[in-house]
Amino acid sequence: MTGVYAALPLWVVMTSLVAALAIFALGESRRHARVAVNLAAAVLKVVLVAILLVGVYLGHDFGFRVTLLPGIDFVLHADSLTILLSTLSALLWLVTTIYAIGYLEGSPHRCRFFGFFSLCVAATMGVAAAGNLFTFFLFYELLTLATWPLVVHRGSAEALRAGALYLRYTLGGGAVLLIGIVALHTFTGTTAFRAGGSIPPESASIAVLTIVFLLLFVGMAVKAAVVPLHAWLPQAMVAPAPVSALLHAVAVVKAGAFGIVRLVQDVFGHDLTAHLGMDHVVAVTAGITIVYGSMRALAADDLKQRLAWSTVSQVSYIGLGIGIGGPLALIGGLVHLVHQGLMKITLFFCAGNLAETHGIKKVSQMDGAGRRMPWTMTAFSLGALGMIGLPPLAGFITKWYLGTGGIETGQYWVVGVLIASTLLNAAYFLPILARAWINEAPADATVGEAPAMLLWPAIITALFAGGAGFLAGMPWSPLYWVEFIAELYL
């Protein structure tokens, strides 16, 4: 029994993997069975992750290990960082599944869609639970493969183009990452994740370690959409709304950002990273990405595209926090992993509702949207204000910790980046809110809320996002958990 309990991370991954296979096996026509499998797996996963969360909090050891190659193990484990990503994805998967069932009602290829959708979540769970870089890579690449059919789901020329671009970037990044991982293993003999770093001292020269770090960082940065490796993300928004939501909030970009966290904190350790001077590389590229992404968001008229550029910018808050180092910045970076997910998924759900219900796809069409879809736009506004960092919403918590973290370590430029970014966030979100709530709707505009299956997920995630900020000081808030994580590294 203890063996079964200790292997819980494996069961968490298997839940969605088995669900994916079952959905493929059920075929296109058996809709009710598919919905049942989908929801059962999503609920089961939430339960399993909840057990895992309590177990990790109580200090239980979780682990599953098989030798795949001589000297190289497939390892799944659960530490507090695992919990951060897996809780987020388990909760948001449940919500997104409901949303996707409503969204794709009556459209073709649903078997394929939901199969790969589950596979995608299985991969994300694997990324979260991987116990070494090798295992991480397996799931990281599986994630690429599982998301591609979702990105090109519509089968239009535009979707296929976006899919090709997506593959070019992510598989290219994957190849670089692979060489980096093999090099790490060859020269240092390890790819394990351990708080504070797993590379034995003096195992390789500074030059070799620097090159290896850069290879690994580039490999991760592609998925995290760090400038200049970001171009795929704004294109990938041609995917159906639930896919964009998942891609932007929990799956792909988060896998990249999570990888950067693991790389700096658990493989090299922050001390070695700083010794190599790589912490500045991480922080500065993140800073540039934050400002650049926001500026491009300002220029985008397509709503989903604006949100996509916003993701480019916001995800790099995580990298910024990791790069700055120091307890406060680390907390700020890690907590944004959750905050950004909650806020961004809300925004994408709302964008999907606007497009599905009233055909609103561009910012310039949003006049009076607040009166046409009050609940959707309330949720949207909560997400947008959180992104801007209005106290005491979630984005504010992040920015506060990052800013004080920067000051604490004497890197005052960080404050500049944060101010610039906040102003730009306001500049691209406030006009949307102004149009929606203040401007009059066009005379021929239809009024009406989205169907319940589309509306409720947006409201729930908006409440989560609001709660993460308002209740940040309470036990079991994301901030509370991140402080628990940070104890490990300090």
Added chain:
Amino acid sequence: MNLVYALTAGLLFAIGLYGLLARSELIHRLLAANVMSSAVFLYLILIATAPAGDPDPVPQAMVLTGIVIAVSLTAFALALLRYFQALNARRALEDEADGDD
């Protein structure tokens, strides 16, 4: 004497190789390949001859086997060639560019 055989073998091989590469008509290329084989067989026989004592049986066995193989290959090639010419009404492979279809 050996030198004569060796030179002949070399010359035959060169002639055959030239024919195989330079000629386009299939029957010529096939014959050229046969000339090349003969050159190799000649060389093997040359190896087998010892200045004194009994000749070495191994290369002779190799030549015998080689001839059997060469005959079967040639027979098959000739059959294929007849088929090819009947269907294509031409005697050479066209050197179409490497690529699609």
Added chain:
Amino acid sequence: MTEPAVLFAWCATLLIFVPLLAALAVYLVPGRRFGGALCLLVALGLFVPLVLASHALADAGALHFAFGGHTAPLGIELFADGLALAMLWLTNVLLLAVHCYTNSWLRQAPAFRATEFRALVLLLWSGLNGLFLSADLFNLYVMLEIVTLTAVPLVVFSRGPVALAAAMRYLLFALAGSIFYLLGVALIYAETGLLALRTLSPEALMGPAAVTALAVMTAGLAMKAALFPVHAWLPKAHAVAPSPASALLSALVAKAGAYLLVRLWLGPFATIDSAILLQGLAAVGVAGILYGSLQALRQSRLKGVVAYSTVAQLGYFLLLLPLASLVAWQGVIYHALTHGLAKTAMFLAAGNLIRQAGSDQLDRLAGADRFLGGSLMAIALAGVSLAGLPPTGGFIGKWWLVAASLEAGQWWWALSIGAGGLLAAGYVFRVLRHAMQEPSEPTPVPDHERVTPTMIWVPVALALASIGLGFTGDLLAPWLAIGAPFADTGGTP
């Protein structure tokens, strides 16, 4: 318990002669059903000697056996090590799969000359088993010729001018290749008086004659294996042959030449370790990987893509020459196994596409998940394995090769392997992209009836097997190391 050597002798004999005799039986006894049943029986039955031989090798390491007690030079010796064992297993698994598929496939092709086809495939099988088990240069020549003489006619079964032209081109290359190889054998015999691989001492093979011999043999084998730049016959022949034959040609026959090259360069000629030469050959291999992949990206037919992919994938064999380590050895064998399974899966699935849609034009794939289901899945899974993406056998092979490159300090090969993998992903996803495309106008769903469940399950099972190899690296590594020409350096810690 029988002595491992005796056991091996029996097993090796059966592996060569059973398919040979079965070929005769199929040819002489009329009736399609009999032929099909016999082929399946042979394929299943040969697993017995294969398993026993594996155990013998596990007990005693690499084994030799002389027919009738006649040893070299006049006798015929057989030999097996981890590499030979891997190739024998691959051959048997693929032939079982291809026979299963062919039996179903023939049912809807009454005009197809089934008896001749089956007999040739059985002969080819015997030749391949003989080739992988042969231990002397001349015997290898004979086996190589048996393989050629049975492989070329398989192309002709497609009939039509295109198939004949492709077969003719293949035959000319093969002819030239075998003459070059035989010339090399003659030169070596003249120099050393020896033919058996194990008796050929590397010291004796350092002179100019030996180097010339190596050069002509390498050229000859490169033609047989269709290594870039003497690959021109392969894409045409493999693309036009009947799909089950294409599968065998790509997965096994082309590899036979490459196998022999590796045997020579890492066996008796291992002392020729001029860095420039070895690096140059590997560079040719990489050029082949790049060229083949780029051509595959340009093809408009599925079988064209798969055939050019073979040209590319064969290039990986040459990387073993400069890397020369146990890790690289295991990597190359693993790559060969995965490639064999994945290629066969793809060709058989392409055969289904031709059956259903009438052609293997990539455009026909639009909306293919409506009618191609399992076959499309086989193409996708096999493709992922070919591209070396995890968790597949291709990934394990790639990992080992990259690790070997970095361990040897030759990082440029690691980059080449990375680039090769990306290009492979490129042509695989190009095919899948066609399948994801929504057809512009509602096209009639092609004929379901012409594909039986067996024809779908065989490629799916092979594709799954090529993925399954991704989980057996640790299990198979010691088997591949049996009799490897490199000491176990303990691997990486």
